[in-house]
Amino acid sequence: MNDIYQAALLAHAKNPHGAGAVPRGTEDAEALNAGCGDEIRVKLVWTPEGGLERLVYEIHGCAVSVAAASMAARRLEGKTPDEIAATAAAFAARLGQAGFEEEWGDFRAFNGIENYPARLHCALLVWQALEKALAKRAGP
Numbered sequence: 001m002n003d004i005y006q007a008a009l010l011a012h013a014k015n016p017h018g019a020g021a022v023p024r025g026t027e028d029a030e031a032l033n034a035g036c037g038d039e040i041r042v043k044l045v046w047t048p049e050g051g052l053e054r055l056v057y058e059i060h061g062c063a064v065s066v067a068a069a070s071m072a073a074r075r076l077e078g079k080t081p082d083e084i085a086a087t088a089a090a091f092a093a094r095l096g097q098a099g100f101e102e103e104w105g106d107f108r109a110f111n112g113i114e115n116y117p118a119r120l121h122c123a124l125l126v127w128q129a130l131e132k133a134l135a136k137r138a139g140p
């Protein structure tokens with residue numbers, strides 16, 4: 001089993017990819033994890049072709065929530081809304097269950113998170129915000 005605080009996770013938490021200011025009221029979506037006190041606001045920047053140019057997010061949270069956001073930002077660049085939704089569903093299905101295989105890269109740091117059940121919400125925070133942002137983009 002991997003310790004969830006392994007090096008890859010800490011590297012992302014220390015230098016989160018894509019983190020930036022998303023002032024309140026300018027976000028596409030936000031999500032809260034009351035149990036841990038994690039809070040994220042996300043903004044999706046799209047290319048003219050409809051792919052994700054970048055995921056910008058402002059986060060105040062623990063190392064797990066920050067690392068999850070950083071990994072998502074890196075993984076999702078260039079993806080379409082459908083691909084992002086599919087990745088979110090696949091992530092949620094693996095987290096704390098089947099786990100992440102080789103192709104998931106740094107996400108493998110979350111293997112073993114089932115031993116820290118409270119942390120599941122931390123790892124899912126960015127994905128919850130992403131799903132809300134995509135739903136909003138699709139319209140009511």
Ligand SMILES: [Zn+2]
Pocket residue numbers: 033036037038061062063064065121122
């Ligand atoms: Zn947390």
